[in-house]
Amino acid sequence: MKFSPVFASAAALVAASLASAQSTCNEWSPCFREGYCDSDAMFCLWGLCDPAKSFNSTSCWQPEGCVSQTTTFDSSSDLVFIRSYPGNPNANPFLSIFEPDNASVANGALQLQMNYAAAQNKGFGATVDAAHTIQYGKVTARVKTASVAPGVVSSFIIRNDQTGDEIDFEWVGKAPNEVQTNFYFNDILDYTQMVPYNLPSDTSKDFHDYTIDWTPDAINWLVDGTVIRTVRKQDTFDAASNTYKFPTSEARVAFSIWDGGNSGAQGTQEWAGYPTPWGNGVQYQMFVDTVDIQCNGNAGTTAPPTDGGSSEVPTEVPTDGGSGEPPVYSTNPGGQKCIPRY
Structure with missing residues (x-):
């Protein structure tokens, strides 16, 4: 049967209605993330934004692609809080993802710190993501870990949060001379892939160069x-x-510090060491001196992404400090979860 133009128009309208019904965001707050909608990088950045539930197919920012570069953290512009990120990864190569913002650039290094959060009875850490994405390449980070006490976890990872693909180095506080290597595919939690390696010295005392060399093979x-x-x-x-x-999968380079010892998950606590020691003024810090990224594919551009909507400030912000646990949302007056568009 020949396809009728009248039927085609009706079908297009039905498809558009279905797409709108499935979206939970509006054109002013077009980007969906973990139950909330808004228009800045915390919600619209590729890898954080859920395109299936955003206003339309172009609401989420496109992946930035890879640019070979070395970041020495000599400038405060090397790190920006994600809600202040204007969208140019060449001007701001790294983003502090969570609030409160426990990451900073000082004394020529990226510093990620973890403080005690009394309300949760555990530490609240930090996560820093590269603004550029990568799909194959060689990444070297010069790191001094926070492995000064049981329970404190430091991480250097390449991860796609949507597909669950990940390659990592991790350090746990109960084993200060050890670094662990691991990889995951499609979010399948196969912990048997972890392999430890012992260094001759305490990883929290000195900087070492850690490299992930990722090729298609x-x-x-x-x-x-x-x-x-x-x-x-x-x-x-x-x-x-x-x-x-x-x-x-295309992914982002990231660094994090988090409290594994007080996570509440027995397996995680046994892996990291527990309990994590806390007391008045106790603070744990991880340092990254330099990050060198050499791309092997998916070349990036200098053009900033568009925001797909207004520049209004989000009313509620997901905050989990890189703990890997479900996010806790801030309670700003008037903040509401987004309403589905019907």
Whole structure:
């Protein structure tokens, strides 16, 4: 049967109505994230914004792509709080993701700190994401960890929050001389992939160079220029699912500090060490001296993304301090969850 133009128009209207009904955001606050809608980078940044529930298909910002660069954290502009981010990743290469903002640039280094949050009876840390994305490349970070007490977790990761692909270095406070390497595919939590490596000294006392060299065929982890682990894609093939369980998604480089010892999850606490010691004036800090990113694909541009809506300030902000737990929302007067558009 020949397709009728009249029927085609009706079908288009039905499709548009369905798309609007599925959206929970409006044109002034077009970007959806974890139950809330707004228009700035905290909600619209690629990887944080949920395109399926945003106002339309162009509401979420596009991925910025990779740019080879070295960040030495000599300038305060090297880090900006995400709600103040104007959208140019070349001017502001790193973003502090959570509020309160526990990340800063001082004394030529990126500093991530964790303070005690009495209301939650645990530490509230920090997460810093690269503004540019990456899909294959070599990333070297010069890091001094916060492994000075049990329960304190420091992380250097490449992760896509939407697909769950991840490659990481992690340090746990109960083992200050150890770094752990791991990778995940499609958010499958296979903890058997973790491999520890012992350094000759305390990782919280000195800076070391940690490198993730990620290609379409393999991942190499290096410490101070020495390869400590290699995973080849061909070795990750799972016959049952006919899938290579190897991270391939475009992602962001990130650093975080969080309280694993008081997380409330027994497995996490045993892994990190517990309880995390807290007392008057206690604070834990992780330092990143430099980050060198060498791209191998998905080249970026200098053009800032558009915001898809107004520049109004969000009324409510997701805050979890990089803990990996469900976010807690601030309680600004008048703040409301967004209302579905019907």
